[in-house]
Amino acid sequence: MNTEDLNFAYRVRHALNEKLDELPASTTDRLAAARQAAMARKKAHVPVRVTQSELATAGAGGFFSSPFNWLGRMSVAVPLLVLGVGMVGLYxxxxxxxxxxxxxxxxxxxxxxxxxxxxxxxxxxxYLESSEQ
Incomplete structure (x- = not known):
């Protein structure tokens, strides 16, 4: 999710919250029931809330954004480095x-x-060619 998407989501949330007090009771009851149904279908391993640090690094794809992400990158870089060193040594x-x-x-x-x-x-x-025969 990039910054523009996050800003759009915040603006939509803000606009919905502004008119929240003016909604009829039947609409708020239906929204509450829909939320309850959505929460009941939610998978157990998916977090309910997104932390502020996850929002800050969303889409950043930094080198240390996940604990083992650098290990995956090194698993490509190290064999290439070894191959290069081996080729130079062979030369x-x-x-x-x-x-x-x-x-x-x-x-x-x-x-x-x-x-x-x-x-x-x-x-x-x-003479050398004839003497070798």
Whole structure:
């Protein structure tokens, strides 16, 4: 219920209360009987009155408006946070593996007796491919 609805309800209640003394007795008796019938059909778990704090927070939907509302929100946020951290960790691990492989390749190339120009020669690449078979 938003503020406009509450204001409208208060204005209607005020207008009805102003003319309450002018109502005939038969109308007030019928209204009392209708109220009694409505109260008899009322569910047991529904409160009869609304407290002032409930009116103040109606429609507000604040973070701490209900005791376990924040728990429901955290049950969505925490798995998303864990997923994000896991993906960042996996990326870092893969990057470290790639760096280690490149460092191993560089160390093998630098410790070999062949000159670096031999690795750039197309004929040397053909020789390596034929020697692997």
């Amino acid at each position: 870092q691990y893969e990057e470290q593996q790639r760096i280690a492989e490149l460092a191993e390749l560089d160390a093998a190339v630098l410790s070999d007796e062949l000159p670096l120009s031999a690795y750039l020669d197309n004929g040397f690449n053909a």
